[in-house]
Amino acid sequence: xxxxxxxxxxLLLLLVVGCVSLNIKVPVYDNDALNEIHYRxxxxxxxLANITGVNTAFSPYRPALVSLYNDxxxxxYGKAFKEIVEVGNGEYADYSPGLEALLxxxxxxxxxxxxxxxxxxxxxLLHAAWGDCTGEQWDExxxxxxxxAAPELAVYFTAHALRYIPERADGKNxxxxxxxxxxxxxxxxxxxxxxxxxALESGGFFARLFTVDIYNEEGERxxxxxxxxxxxxxxxxxxxxxxxxxLAGDVTGPFDHAYGMAExxxxxxxxxxxxxxxxxxxxxLEAYQPLNRGRN
Numbered sequence: 464x465x466x467x468x469x470x471x472x473x474l475l476l477l478l479v480v481g482c483v484s485l486n487i488k489v490p491v492y493d494n495d496a497l498n499e500i501h502y503r504x505x506x507x508x509x510x511l512a513n514i515t516g517v518n519t520a521f522s523p524y525r526p527a528l529v530s531l532y533n534d535x536x537x538x539x540y541g542k543a544f545k546e547i548v549e550v551g552n553g554e555y556a557d558y559s560p561g562l563e564a565l566l567x568x569x570x571x572x573x574x575x576x577x578x579x580x581x582x583x584x585x586x587x588l589l590h591a592a593w594g595d596c597t598g599e600q601w602d603e604x605x606x607x608x609x610x611x612a613a614p615e616l617a618v619y620f621t622a623h624a625l626r627y628i629p630e631r632a633d634g635k636n637x638x639x640x641x642x643x644x645x646x647x648x649x650x651x652x653x654x655x656x657x658x659x660x661x662a663l664e665s666g667g668f669f670a671r672l673f674t675v676d677i678y679n680e681e682g683e684r685x686x687x688x689x690x691x692x693x694x695x696x697x698x699x700x701x702x703x704x705x706x707x708x709x710l711a712g713d714v715t716g717p718f719d720h721a722y723g724m725a726e727x728x729x730x731x732x733x734x735x736x737x738x739x740x741x742x743x744x745x746x747x748l749e750a751y752q753p754l755n756r757g758r759n
Contacts (some may be wrong), residue, residue: 466699471480478595484572488502489549491508491571492512492518492714493519493564494512494518494519494520494522494524494525495520495525495530495539496522496525496529496532497511497512497517497518497528499521499527499529499532500532500637503532503536504532504535505544505549505604506695507535508533508560509563509714510548510558510562510710511528511566511755512563512573512711513557513558513559514558514559514566514709515563515606516559517566519539523570523689524566524570525575525724526570527566527570527747528569529566529571530564530569530573530576531566531569531576532578534577534580539580540577540580540581540583541585543579543580543581544580546561546585547559547562547565547583547588548561548562548613549561549563549664550562550564550585550613551589551610551612551613551615551616553612553613553666553667553668554667555612555665555667556589556609556612556613556666556667556704556745557609558609558688560609560610560611560612560613560616561585561588563610564588564589564592564593565579565580565588567721568588568592569625572591575591575669576591578591578676579591579741585615585619587620587748589616589619590697593619593620593623593624595623595624596620596624597624598621598748601624601645601758604641604642604645605695607645607662608618608641608662608665609662609665609666609715610664612662612663612665612666612667613663613666613668614663614670614700614702614714615714617659617662617691617702618661618712618713618714619660619665620713620758621655621658621702621704622712623714624645624646624648625644625649625655625658626648626649627649627650627651627655627704627706628647628649628650628651628654629651630651635652638654638748638751639654641657641658641661641662644657644658645658651702652688652689652690652704653672653674653689653747655691655703655704655712655753656672656689656690656691656702656704656748657672657691657703657744658672659691659702660672660691660703660744661691661744663691663693665745667720668693668694669693669694669695670691670692670693670697671691671692671693671741671742671743672689672690672691672740672741672742672743672744672747673689673690673694673721673724673725673727673728673739673740673741674687674688674689674734674739674740674742674747675687675688675689675690675702675725675729675736675738675739675740676737676739677728677732677733677734677735677736678729678735678736678737679733679734679735680734680735684737685732685733685734688703688728688732689703689727690702690703691703691730692721692724692741695716695717698718699716699717699719699720699721699723699724700714700716700718701714701715701724701728702714702716704714708743715727721741722736722739724739725739
């Protein structure tokens with residue numbers, strides 16, 4: 464009995480050392496390919512696991528994950544991978560839309576994915592992976608909203624997925640929700656602006672609906688125009704849906720003051736600003752009917 468007691472601690476020590484030397488890997492994710500990435504790069508695995516459909520036992524992304532990581536670990540595309548992971552991956556983002564786009568591309572066309580990495584630009588990645596933003600991945604607003612929760616992503620989406628639809632000729636304008644704008648594939652200026660503001664707010668941006676009452680030099684009211692405004696580093700920027708006539712659907716700015724932004728918007732349409740309004744989505748919805756600002 465004494466001999467067994469004296470030997471037991473030695474056996475326990477050997478067992479512990481043996482386990483350490485065997486480097487037993489405890490699964491962290493449901494997807495085995497994701498676990499293999501985790502054992503080598505925990506941060507990348509975590510970013511990939513946040514993407515919808517990746518962290519499941521039978522994920523359709525498994526082959527794409529393997530190929531993506533094999534290219535990642537070569538180091539040839541290090542700068543491109545770094546920029547892609549950071550696209551739209553702000554403090555409040557659910558995941559990195561840039562990395563999701565790259566994974567989509569690896570799933571459908573690995574050669575195209577490597578081509579994008581070799582000569583990286585965000586536009587090239589989105590054109591290759593998103594295209595015209597069609598398909599079941601773009602049907603539900605709760606899925607689309609976090610995917611376009613950064614200015615450059617919202618710009619691409621509105622330019623390629625939506626079209627400008629003028630308000631009704633009888634003046635009975637209807638303010639669409641973001642879901643409705645997605646469903647019908649477009650809207651007028653305030654519909655675009657509301658959709659973009661909701662998306663940017665979900666990414667943590669200070670975003671507001673920015674409306675300018677525009678007059679001509681003779682003091683006659685022309686109309687009002689609404690864009691999605693947001694603040695970054697104490698300066699204003701705005702995005703609007705392109706209507707083929709007014710401002711291009713891109714990020715415009717910076718402006719040091721809101722009035723400077725109002726002057727720019729009015730001037731680009733051939734007028735001058737008389738009033739401007741900065742509304743949250745809730746405030747805009749509340750004010751839309753009572754104020755009847757005559758938005759275009």
